[in-house]
Amino acid sequence: MSVVKLSINTDAQLKENAQKVLNGMQLNLTTYINMALDQLVKKNGVPFEIVGEMNKDQATQLLKMELAKAIDDIHDGKVLDEQQLAERLGI
Known part of the structure; x- marks a missing residue:
């Protein structure tokens, strides 16, 4: 390293x-x-966790980052179907 x-x-x-x-x-x-x-x-x-108030631009940027991460997860197959989700939640 x-x-x-x-x-x-x-x-x-x-x-x-x-x-x-x-x-x-x-x-x-x-x-x-x-x-x-x-x-x-x-x-x-x-x-x-980032605490405190965010302005509109900060909130928008955070949401865009979370959305991009979610889309990447979908493309990478990191998703659960309904049955898998129910099993994971124990329901």
């Missing part, structure tokens, strides 16, 4: 607060960012 340097810009107070939380968990910022990136790839999307 080759390693690359990643540089980001963030609010100084946000970074400090995040480091305090991570220190309490015995993690550092680099480890956390790598964990988040790994989950982003594994889940093919943001690995956590």
Whole structure:
């Protein structure tokens, strides 16, 4: 595995607060960012719920991304028929 340097810009107070939380968990910022990136790839999307109010453009973009993912799932055969769904739900 080759390693690359990643540089980001963030609010100084946000970074400090995040480091305090991570220190309490015995993690550092680099480890956390790598964990988040790994989950982003594994889940093919943001690995956590985004909370707060969204404006119309953000909501539209989120819906478009979810729709595109659903269409990809259909094309990849990642769908259940009615019987499979009932079995999975135990009904």
